[in-house]
Amino acid sequence: MIRIVTLLAGLACLAVLPEMAQAQDKGYALSAQIQPSRATGGEARQNAQDGSNLRYIEILTIVRRRYPQGDVLDGDLIQGSNPYYEVRVRQANGQLTIVDVDARTGRILRERRG
Structure with missing residues (x-):
């Protein structure tokens, strides 16, 4: 059961990575840093x-x-x-x-x- 939950959490993170890369390419801040x-x-x-x-x-x-x-x-x-x-x-x-x-x-x- 723990393996399945860990696997699903990892897949969810992988699904978000392309969106994060696009946001960075467009200059959106992904953290609280002063841009x-x-x-x-x-x-x-x-x-x-x-x-x-x-x-x-x-x-x-x-x-x-x-x-x-x-x-x-x-x-x-x-x-x-x-x-x-x-x-x-x-x-x-x-x-x-x-x-x-x-x-x-x-x-x-x-x-x-x-």
Whole structure:
């Protein structure tokens, strides 16, 4: 009886895993951690006008230099104590790459497959 209950509980957990992965992909928090917020276009413009962050067009120039054969799909300003732009690039080979660029300095922080 205990084996059956354990087996059923394990199967129930497996059924939930795809939903949890999709929620994470969409940026939903699955825990009580404080998540950095995405800036709206107006907030990003205001930060650039204040001089605290580079303008989005400057970030795109940096990313395009790094991936001259790639297509920039979109990007978001991720606010927090160290704001950065998250820019998605479709490379010539079809691979999706996500590039994190420091919003203040323009330095590429990390690159990962999307």
